[in-house]
Amino acid sequence: MPSQNGGYSYKSSGTNSQGNHYCSRDYGNDSNSYHYSNSDGSYYYSNPDGSTYYNNGGGSSTYTSPSGNSYSSGSGSGSGSGGSASQGSQK
Template sequence: MPTDNKGASYTYKNSGTNSQGNHYCTRDYGSGAANQNAYHYSNKNGSYYYSNSDGSKYYNNGIGEAWYTPPAPSASKK
């Protein structure tokens, strides 16, 4: 089973190119992940977007600006 850059295991669900010509990839991290169905887009204009398994999000507009949204606090964490 492959692992991502944080060492989390996943299985590929789907990948391809949408009607706008942008590449996408979806991954299944299992029921234990905050975001079980993580995905990313790589767009023709150079921008890209990640919805990560820990619930965080990352967007880069391809022209030097980027935004990161950290995962929401978990109710189980103290």
């Protein structure tokens, strides 16, 4: 992933009453990003390029590219046999 250590300004951040933290950044040129992390260990990122990343805090995560393709990884609850491939059309 390209590193963007600068070129942005913080828009807002804080923690809500449920203990969930969020942070929003402005990269200029209508390019914004934000992330939040929840008290249950899950977290979500929305990136300036339009991609998103979600981790459920239990070892399973989903990345969605700017073009809309989703990629899942992780252990989750481990149901089913190991022979099934994930379908790219799950939306």
